[in-house]
Amino acid sequence: MRSRFYIPFLLLLGILFLVAPLYFGGYLLEILIIALWLGYLGSCWNLIGGYAGQISLGHGTFVGLGAYTSTLLFSHLGLTPWVGMFLGAFLAAAIGLFFGFLCFRFRVRGAYFLLITMAMAEIFRLCFEHIDFFGATVGLFLPTIKGPKAGLLYQFEEKWPFYFIILAMTAGLLLVSSIMEHSKIGFYLKAIKGDEDAARCLGVSASRYKLLAMGLSSFFIAFGGTFYAQYRMYIRPDLLMGIHFSVEIVLAPIIGGMGTLLGPVLGAFLLVPLEEVSRLLTDLLKHSLHTKGLIGLHLITYGVALILVVRFMPYGILGLFQRLKERWVR
Amino acid sequence: MGSMKRLLEIDQIKKNFGGLTALLGVDLLVSEGQIKSIIGPNGAGKTTLFNVITGFHRPSEGRILFRGKNITGLPPEKIAFSGIGRTFQLVKPFLNMTPLENVMVGALNRTSSVREAYKKAMNVIKFLGLEKKVKIPAHALTIEDRKHLELARSLATSPSLLLLDEVMAGLNPAEVNVMIELIRKIRDDGVTILLIEHVMHAVLTLSDEVVVVNYGEKIYEGGPQSVVKDPRVIEVYLGEEYSFL
Numbered sequence: 001m002r003s004r005f006y007i008p009f010l011l012l013l014g015i016l017f018l019v020a021p022l023y024f025g026g027y028l029l030e031i032l033i034i035a036l037w038l039g040y041l042g043s044c045w046n047l048i049g050g051y052a053g054q055i056s057l058g059h060g061t062f063v064g065l066g067a068y069t070s071t072l073l074f075s076h077l078g079l080t081p082w083v084g085m086f087l088g089a090f091l092a093a094a095i096g097l098f099f100g101f102l103c104f105r106f107r108v109r110g111a112y113f114l115l116i117t118m119a120m121a122e123i124f125r126l127c128f129e130h131i132d133f134f135g136a137t138v139g140l141f142l143p144t145i146k147g148p149k150a151g152l153l154y155q156f157e158e159k160w161p162f163y164f165i166i167l168a169m170t171a172g173l174l175l176v177s178s179i180m181e182h183s184k185i186g187f188y189l190k191a192i193k194g195d196e197d198a199a200r201c202l203g204v205s206a207s208r209y210k211l212l213a214m215g216l217s218s219f220f221i222a223f224g225g226t227f228y229a230q231y232r233m234y235i236r237p238d239l240l241m242g243i244h245f246s247v248e249i250v251l252a253p254i255i256g257g258m259g260t261l262l263g264p265v266l267g268a269f270l271l272v273p274l275e276e277v278s279r280l281l282t283d284l285l286k287h288s289l290h291t292k293g294l295i296g297l298h299l300i301t302y303g304v305a306l307i308l309v310v311r312f313m314p315y316g317i318l319g320l321f322q323r324l325k326e327r328w329v330r
Numbered sequence: 331m332g333s334m335k336r337l338l339e340i341d342q343i344k345k346n347f348g349g350l351t352a353l354l355g356v357d358l359l360v361s362e363g364q365i366k367s368i369i370g371p372n373g374a375g376k377t378t379l380f381n382v383i384t385g386f387h388r389p390s391e392g393r394i395l396f397r398g399k400n401i402t403g404l405p406p407e408k409i410a411f412s413g414i415g416r417t418f419q420l421v422k423p424f425l426n427m428t429p430l431e432n433v434m435v436g437a438l439n440r441t442s443s444v445r446e447a448y449k450k451a452m453n454v455i456k457f458l459g460l461e462k463k464v465k466i467p468a469h470a471l472t473i474e475d476r477k478h479l480e481l482a483r484s485l486a487t488s489p490s491l492l493l494l495d496e497v498m499a500g501l502n503p504a505e506v507n508v509m510i511e512l513i514r515k516i517r518d519d520g521v522t523i524l525l526i527e528h529v530m531h532a533v534l535t536l537s538d539e540v541v542v543v544n545y546g547e548k549i550y551e552g553g554p555q556s557v558v559k560d561p562r563v564i565e566v567y568l569g570e571e572y573s574f575l
Contacts, residue, residue: 036504046361155538187427187431187434187438190435193424194426198422198424198483201416202437202483202484259426326467
């Protein structure tokens with residue numbers, strides 16, 4: 001009954017997304033791409049952080065590992081990032097499983113899990129910033145390829161191919177999430193989030209299922225790193241790794257609704273325009289006041305908006321809808 | 331009694347937490363099909379015993395046999411899979427799920443198919459007469475509903491032994507009677523029951539056997555009629571008023 005309700009809506013949304021590049025170019029397409037990208041990263045994070053409730057503030061690590069693996073393999077060995085991204089994903093999953101195993105084996109939960117993932121993010125960022133092979137703090141530029149073969153090397157001169165790539169990635173991940181949500185895995189992850197001890201007494205092997213979610217999450221999110229590297233043609237540790245970017249990944253799911261299928265994407269589509277609008281307004285204000293002293297004001301506006309959302313919608317936008325629906329049913 | 335099959339055998343279980351001894355070598359035998367109650371003052375070690383049986387605590391000494399197999403030291407999920415269900419003294423509903431989904435998590439213990447888990451969960455819900463509650467969000471349930479949900483959830487794992495930790499606590503006398511009927515119904519359906527309880531009315535009506543624990547030791551084991559007349563039990567737990575019963 002529920003799915004019948006959703007299908008026409010999803011179809012319409014799909015068509016809108018497919019035709020969007022016909023009407024939007026340049027700046028607007030850029031915003032769409034970034035929003036989809038953050039939505040994709042948020043949806044990957046949602047597998048462990050949202051459904052299973054294990055809040056990780058270290059997922060930037062896996063994005064960075066994806067980006068660096070495919071980029072280094074490409075620039076040193078000429079391996080196409082289309083293959084390199086899978087190697088990056090396997091590496092990210094291996095690291096994710098390693099840290100996950102240590103945490104879950106020794107029953108590290110809640111705030112302590114969060115602290116360990118933060119430490120992981122910083123360790124990797126600092127290592128990458130101090131090793132010349134990884135480009136250190138200068139970062140890495142990707143060698144540019146021109147001509148008809150560029151596409152085979154994940155390089156495009158225009159924006160629209162990137163738009164369709166990230167659109168397909170997001171749609172694919174939402175499909176994976178949706179299948180998972182309605183399977184035994186989804187039920188078990190939600191139960192672990194609800195109460196781990198009670199779940200174990202019902203036969204849920206909590207550490208095994210948390211590891212599974214961690215592995216999938218870090219595997220898929222690494223693809224987002226390769227995408228960024230190919231889109232920007234430049235990567236730097238502090239752009240993708242470390243606490244700062246890890247927090248940015250988590251914002252979209254928090255705003256949209258953690259542990260909901262569409263929450264992270266919805267959150268990203270609110271956050272990215274919000275950031276752009278607050279930047280525009282700051283610029284306007286700056287010009288009308290003839291001052292230069294407003295640097296960073298857009299971040300303050302953005303921050304205030306964020307606080308308001310968290311204060312009034314602690315379960316995210318979709319969480320709020322769900323609560324209203326529940327009240328209505330009763 | 332002697333012809334009944336032994337379901338759970340607890341053999342000289344000891345448990346220390348650092349210097350504190352919670353259980354000083356407890357023996358317990360639960361036979362198939364019975365309702366057995368554990369009573370005793372607060373801090374006597376009743377819940378610790380449940381935590382040891384269900385694998386949350388590893389016993390310092392002793393062993394636990396379930397259907398003749400040694401389950402000492404297994405993790406809680408393995409013990410649940412082997413057929414021991416459990417409810418918590420402080421109920422632990424999954425507030426992020428509907429009551430139906432809560433029960434389905436239990437049902438998934440025996441199947442990987444969500445569809446089958448749904449059927450099983452609906453059967454359990456019907457069996458316990460909770461059809462009206464499944465649509466209420468879990469966070470809006472009353473204490474009684476939550477206790478029933480906890481019961482339904484562990485029953486959905488298809489246990490052969492159910493450990494109930496103070497399921498009557500916080501219920502009014504009418505609700506206690508409903509719960510007594512439910513527990514009897516579950517036993518009649520073939521599930522053996524071991525309960526920790528303070529509500530003596532429930533203990534005396536339900537139990538085939540009663541065990542009294544005090545300071546980590548078993549001080550009495552026997553029928554419910556004689557427990558209220560045992561001078562030691564009256565002294566450490568019941569108090570004078572029950573001696574008139």
